[in-house]
Amino acid sequence: MIMEKNEQKTDFSSINSWPPLETEENDVQHLWQALCSRHGRDVQEQLAKAHVAVAGLGGLGSNIAVQLTRIGVGKLTLLDFDRVDITNLNRQHYFLQHVGQYKTEALRKILAMINPGIQITCITDRLTPSTVIPYLQESTIVCEAFDVADQKAMLVREIRRQLPEITIVSGNGMAGYGRTNDMCVKRLGTHLYLCGDGYSGIEGKNSVMAPRVVLCASQMANVVTSIVLGGKP
Amino acid sequence: MVRLLVNGNSVEIAEPISLAHWLESKGYGIKTVAVELDGTIVGPEAYEAIILSDGMQIEVVSFVGGG
Numbered sequence: 060m061i062m063e064k065n066e067q068k069t070d071f072s073s074i075n076s077w078p079p080l081e082t083e084e085n086d087v088q089h090l091w092q093a094l095c096s097r098h099g100r101d102v103q104e105q106l107a108k109a110h111v112a113v114a115g116l117g118g119l120g121s122n123i124a125v126q127l128t129r130i131g132v133g134k135l136t137l138l139d140f141d142r143v144d145i146t147n148l149n150r151q152h153y154f155l156q157h158v159g160q161y162k163t164e165a166l167r168k169i170l171a172m173i174n175p176g177i178q179i180t181c182i183t184d185r186l187t188p189s190t191v192i193p194y195l196q197e198s199t200i201v202c203e204a205f206d207v208a209d210q211k212a213m214l215v216r217e218i219r220r221q222l223p224e225i226t227i228v229s230g231n232g233m234a235g236y237g238r239t240n241d242m243c244v245k246r247l248g249t250h251l252y253l254c255g256d257g258y259s260g261i262e263g264k265n266s267v268m269a270p271r272v273v274l275c276a277s278q279m280a281n282v283v284t285s286i287v288l289g290g291k292p
Numbered sequence: 293m294v295r296l297l298v299n300g301n302s303v304e305i306a307e308p309i310s311l312a313h314w315l316e317s318k319g320y321g322i323k324t325v326a327v328e329l330d331g332t333i334v335g336p337e338a339y340e341a342i343i344l345s346d347g348m349q350i351e352v353v354s355f356v357g358g359g
Contacts, residue, residue, distance in 0.1 A: 119359040206359040209323040215353065216326045219333040234358045247351055248328065260356025267358045275359075 087176035094131045102288060107133040109287045112198035114138045114186055114214060116162040118267055119230045120204035121152035122276035127283060128170045128177050135170070136180045136198055137163050150269040191217045195225065200286055202279055203229035206267075208260065215251065223250065228282045232256040233275040234265035242274050244282055244292055252292060254278035297349040305344065312339035315352070326353045 095103045109132045113120045116139035124135060139162040143153045157165035163181035170179060182194055191214075195201055201218055205211045211229065218227055232255035233242070241256040255275045261267055282292040296303045305314065311334070315322060327334045328351040334342065344350075 115359060117359055204359055206357060208321070208355040208357045211355040211359070212324050212326050212353075215355075216333055216335060219326070219328070220335065229353075229355075230359050231353070232356050232358070234356075247353065248331065251353075253353065257354075258356065259358070261358040262356065265358075272359070 083175050087174075090131070090174050090176060098130070103131055105288055106131045106284075109200070110134040110136070110198050111283055112136040112138065112195050112201045113204055114195075114201055115204035115206065116141075116151075116166055117147065117204065117206050118150040118269075118272035119206075119233075119276045119279065120202065121162070121166055122273050123202050123204060123280045123283070124166055124170060125152050125173065126277065126280040128173045130284065131174065132177065132283075132287070134178045134180070136182065136194070137166055138182045138184070138186055138194060139163055140183060140185045150267055150272045186214060188213070188217045188221075191221050195222060198225065200226045200228060200283055202283065203227055204276075204279070206261075219250070226250045226252070226286055228252045228254065228279045228286075230254050230275045230279050232259045233271050234259040234261050234267050236268055236271055239271075239274065242271070242278065244278055246292065252279075252282045254282060294344055295346050296344060297347075299351055308343050308345055310340050311342040311344060311350075314344055315339060320352060320354055324355045326355070327351070 111127060111132055113124050113135060116137055124137060127135060141162055143157045143160055143162055143165050145158050147153060152169065153165055161183050163183045167179050167181055170177060186194060195218065203211055203214050205214060215227055215229060218225055227250060231253050238256065245253045247253065259265060285292045294305045294308050296305065315325065322336055322339065329342065330349050
């Protein structure tokens with residue numbers, strides 16, 4: 060919901076002069092004005108109309124959702140069947156208090172603390188070939204943020220097969236540390252973007268760690284932003 | 293000789309073989325790839341039946357774990 064109460068340009072230079080943010084409605088208004096002031100009204104209106112699904116809310120998905128919320132993407136559909144585990148905290152955007160909670164619900168609360176004006180749909184369920192259409196059909200972009208290789212392949216295949224108009228942004232290959240310049244963005248055809256290095260998996264001794272995972276998540280969020288606003292991913 | 297375009301690169305194979313055979317020969321995991329043939333996604337159930345022929349354009353993405 061976007062609430063536009065006045066057209067006056069707010070002076071953000073002296074933050075102490077802001078009125079107190081006592082209600083969520085005030086927060087949403089002030090955030091809208093702040094985002095328009097920062098990004099420009101035209102850009103913000105385009106972002107507000109976007110509907111992005113984030114499939115998987117782990118290292119990639121939780122960080123993507125936070126970044127898209129910060130810039131004011133209007134609607135997010137968040138999908139994950141799993142709960143927050145303490146071993147997730149080395150890279151996933153959750154806090155100690157969330158351990159044991161469903162990722163969908165934990166992330167919903169976190170995102171509301173950033174911008175309660177974002178419309179969020181939570182689906183605490185697995186994505187399978189038979190649920191791709193009902194769960195994803197209302198989104199124009201899907202972030203493939205799973206962590207198991209055959210599930211990642213399945214999701215890309217099934218979206219290409221069943222919902223070919225949707226653009227997929229996939230993260231593939233981000234384990235370990237360093238090798239920053241190996242992380243890149245590739246476009247395949249017109250509807251699939253691949254972020255990551257394409258080869259660093261968790262098979263073997265490599266583990267996923269925050270710096271490199273969040274690098275890949277940022278690439279994915281940046282590609283989403285450029286798809287919404289137009290421009291080179 | 294069968295001439296293919298694989299991920300934008302020209303590739304030649306000696307004789308027409310199935311897509312499944314070709315994927316295995318290149319070390320791809322059947323369950324961890326997404327394959328498009330001439331712009332259309334192909335499911336794993338069809339890999340055995342598809343015989344590679346001259347001019348085919350193949351896009352293969354191989355997924356690894358982690359995310």
